[in-house]
Amino acid sequence: MAEIQPITMPKWGLAMEEGMLARWAVDIGTPIELGQEIMDIETSKIANVFESPVTGVLRRRVVADGDTVPVGALLGVVAAPDVSEEAVDDFVRTFLEGFVPEEAGAASGPSAETVEAGGRRIRRLKAGPDTGKPILFIHGFGADLSTWMLNQAALAEDRPVHAIDLPGHGGSEKALYDGSPAGLAAGVIDYMDAEGIESAHLVGHSLGAAIAATIALDAPSRVDGLTLVAPAGFGPEIAGDFIAGFIAESRARKLR
Template sequence: MRQSSSWSRPIDPCVLSRVCGQRLVTLFAFTLLCHIMTACSSPPSIPAQIDAIERMPVQTVLVHDQRIAYLDVGTGPPVILIHGFGGSIWQWEYQQHGLSQHFRVITLDLPGSGLSDKPEMDYRPDQMLDYLVGFMDGVKIPQATLVGNSMGAGLAIGMALTHPSRVDKLVLIDGLPQQVMTKLTSPSVRRALETSAPSWLVSFGNMLFGRLMIESVLQEIVHNPALLTPTVIERSNRNRQRPGLIKPLLTARENLPLWESGFATRIGDIIHPTLVIWGEEDRVFPIAVGEELHRTIKGSRFARIPAAGHIPQWERPDVVNQELITFIEP
């Protein structure tokens, strides 16, 4: 009997392979086209508010013709919070209310990150310092306490060494050490820093598997898995999907040698009052790295944060906020 429909006929493997190949090429071409169009398009709009544990108004200031997004709450001695590699404003969400009762708290998205513009540049340490100085000028802050997490701590160190009059006190939270690649223990961060893949290919993978990738990274930098709710993971993935984000991230590979040959060799020259805070369960840079950084900076204080990983200010804000208030208050 003749078959009544084609669905039951055997599928020619060659035809299947050709069809799948054509669809893959089409998907690849579409992704590449989107990447090119995104690079040529106007910068995305910056929302009026950011959704964190509470809705907070987002402000912007032009620095070197680029929009820098930031939060500005409270009054008193100014404190600037600086996020780390691949981070953004949300990593400081639990500091906004607690610290603003004592200080003027300014939290920025660095150029190339979060809601801020992502200009075509090398993102060298000296360029990032120029933007930070320009930001402080733009918001009319001649001097502030700088609080940096991870690579943000590296930027704070650079400010203390090159613009010492702009820094009052220094807080380094799970910060950037000397010999980064030797001391780094996070497989995900290591892969991100060592990849030689072009930005369009990384963007392609990010589009397809971004949520899985960000969940894997968060599981390494956050000690308590109960904090990684679907809402937190989805928010992190949305931030990772913002246009233009991948290319600035990939510049870290080229810029690490500049850190090692520059500011990293001068950490011992820091003269500012310094507090080093470290999560006891940090799987990016183990606590021994923090203890070494503390010993390198003469007169610094060291605070261990129990049950916390690489972003203890987010995992244990109760403990970290009290450490910050005690150290920064005159």
């Protein structure tokens, strides 16, 4: 008999405990391929498409649009067309009867904490061993360290990886003494000093990339390399409408 394969709620990031299946993108009976976008999933931090981990025919949609379920919960079932309906039903029933959600708040990885750096509080999430060349993630305007929740764990397998909330963002101190890229770069260097990081590979997104580039220009000895994602400051245009809309928005879903 052909294999019956489950599709379960993924664990995106070190702290994710549950997610909402916002929208199915495929119907029952649809053949799906490995890596195909089959649904949208939202968490308290992000909204993202979910790519199928398996190939086959979608035989069951166990969770409906808008439902929130824990990590590991059964979302759907994929099987070959020659697998009987009874076999699929048995698989779903057995899975649901045996499924035990991860206990809320269970220690499944490092958690964010606050450190003092340059006279201000900076929230950070550190993962990985203490040895190896560090990576430091720097998020963009209006974001926080959860920007990197899909990247940090994988990169932390063989080196320390730090993700921080910039001053004025997330769980860091809200007072901004200087909100320019140079001022925020100084705050990042303060964090590196507080953590004893002599140099690191800096990974920045948007404003964070401009900050990383500023550090490379002003303090090159602190930078081992740069990865700049959609960097600000590398062209003449600014998405002013987006920034204005972001500042004016107060609804969490719209902000995500």
